[in-house]
Amino acid sequence: MRAFRPSLLLLLWLPGALPPVLADVATVAHDPAFVLPTDAELERNGARIGRITIETDDIFDERDPREDAVLYRAVNRLHVTTRESTIRAQLLFASGDPYSRRVLDETERALRRQRYLREPVIRPVAWHDGVVDVRVRSEDVWTTNPGLSLSRTGGANSLGFELEELNLFGRGKQLSAGYSNNVDRTSIGLSWHDPAVWGSRWTSDASFIDSDDGSGWTLGLERPFYELDARWSAGVSAQSLSQIENRYVLGTRVDAWRADRQAFDIHRGWSSGLRGDWTRRWTAGFRYDRARFEPADTALLGPLPDDRTLAYPYVRLDLLQDDFVTAHNLDQIGRTEDVRFGTQLSAEFGVSQAAFGATGNALVASLGASRGYRLPSDQSLFISGNWGSRIEGGSLRDSLLSISSRYFWRASDKAVLFVGLAADAGSALDLDHELMLGGDAGLRGYPLRYQTGTARALLTIEGRYFTDWYPFRLARVGAAAFVDVGRTWGASALAVPELGTLRDVGIGLRFGNTRSALGNVLHVDLAFPLDGDPSIKSVQFLLKTHKSF
Secondary structure (H helix, E strand, C coil): CCCCCCCHHHHHHHCCCCCCCCCCCCCCCCCCCCCCCCHHHHHCCEEEEEEEEEECCCCCCCHHHHHHHHHHHHHHHHHHCCCCHHHHHHCCCCCCHHHHHHHHHHHHHHHCCCCCCEEEEEEEEEEEEEEEEEEEEEEECCEEHHHHHHHEEEEEEEEEEEEEEEEEEECCEEEEEEECCCCCCEEEEEEEEEEEEHHCCCCEEEEEEEEECEEEEEEEEEEEECCCCCCEEECCCCCEEEEEEEEECCCCEEEEEEEEEEEEEEEEEEEEEEEECEEEEEEEEEEEEEEEECCCCCCCCCCCCCCCEEEEEEEEEEEEEEEEECCCCCCCCCCCCEEEECCCEEEEEEEEEHHCCCCEEEEEEEEEEEEEEECCCEEEEEEEEEEEEEEEEEEEEEEEEEEEEEEEEEEEEEEEEEEEEEEEEEEEECHHHCEECCCCCCCCCCCCEEEHHHHHEEEEEEEECCCCHHHHHHHHEEEEEEEEEEEECCCCCCCCCCCCEEEEEEEEEEEEEECCCCCCEEEEEEEEEEECCCCCCCEEEEEECCCCC
8 A cells, every 4th residue: 555645736636240251451541431350350360460550648638628728738748758669668469460359458458557558448440461450549647746645544644755757758667766754664765667678578676765763675677477478587686674663552562673684586487378268387486585683672572573584496386367357446446447357376385494594494385376256247256365384393384374355246337335355364473474453454443553463354345436526637536435344363472452353434535546657546534443442533534545446
């Protein structure tokens, strides 16, 4: 979850029939009576991609009377338009490739993941001599985001200032610098992300943060499996972070320790590509993970986490099914969403040994699975599960099983019922991995980090309403009414009072940012706790930006 960061814009606001044989024809623009072959017909007749045209629309459509205003025209002039080469670097097809609607759809999904673009559409526009010309059209968004960051969750405020450019010189590079002050620390930071190094499939990341309680940095270079049919991947990353980590009881800080962490990973992946609807990927690598702890207070009220070092070669297998649909007004407001129904399976195993510098010998394992289900009457259900653990001396250590489900029922075009259920169960967890529940972890009516334990469960029932209100053509508006029910179990490192099941109810507004690269949803909520100890407030006000409704 990211803090609410108003962009400059928000601050200013405070198949017809075909002949039996496909004929060589002119473009649609030259022959309005002609209807292009369908995607299936183009594929069946072995069409190949010819000319690829890139069209990028301005942030505001000045042909629309509602957006033909001085302010909107000024924003279009000030904005640096995304370069054609930037978009071409993200395409999964090239001239001469066989025409495939599946590949075009996957490319649309890849473009939607780029924060500097909005609503990309890829369509064939001409058919001639066995060649189909394709147009890639998208809308730019405002990508320069100076301003104030404000958020409030669990009774704690966060404040920050940031200068961020998410499409540097129209090349898709991201550079940001900022200051933040929250319940844990005051920091200044600098970060960089390049989604296409020198126009290639390689990505790079770098960041640095300096805080009043420590500092840290990250570096990464990777060629990911950028499409379902990608045949190989590779990457290397390193990070170091030193900071004070606070321990809480009923939302109140009671003690703290200093954590020094270093990590390194290098890997290489192989795949035979997409076979039918499935992709199988193998990855092999080496990972180093070191954590050291020391008291940050004069006296700790509970035990200190044990120092640990894991160093191990590992192998990973991923199975992915190609089954996506697009939707509107589920998790976003007025934006095209990519919904995955396909099955995903993953398994990773590594052997950590003292010979590699590890604290001791251990088997490190993780498993994951997820799937979506289409249900009758415009309903859908998504289930996922993950398990990770170390096996040391025949016993499980730092073992965590997590299961979640997300259910949607679209009652109408504007009304959706959402039910989310998440449960986690830990065994012999490292003390710095204890599970928390509170205002910052889904239980909106309670202080942050209100309960801790080795297991937790959270039920969320939310009625979502999507309005047609589009104030100043900047943000779309929705509303929500919700109920949260949750609790933790298991012995905590400290003596935490047993409060049983906690419940809250609330209402809120949602503002979906449509013209900025932030592309998030601002939540403004009032939540009312129904349980808990007498010291908590009878109402919690929350202001936070999330990635979804």
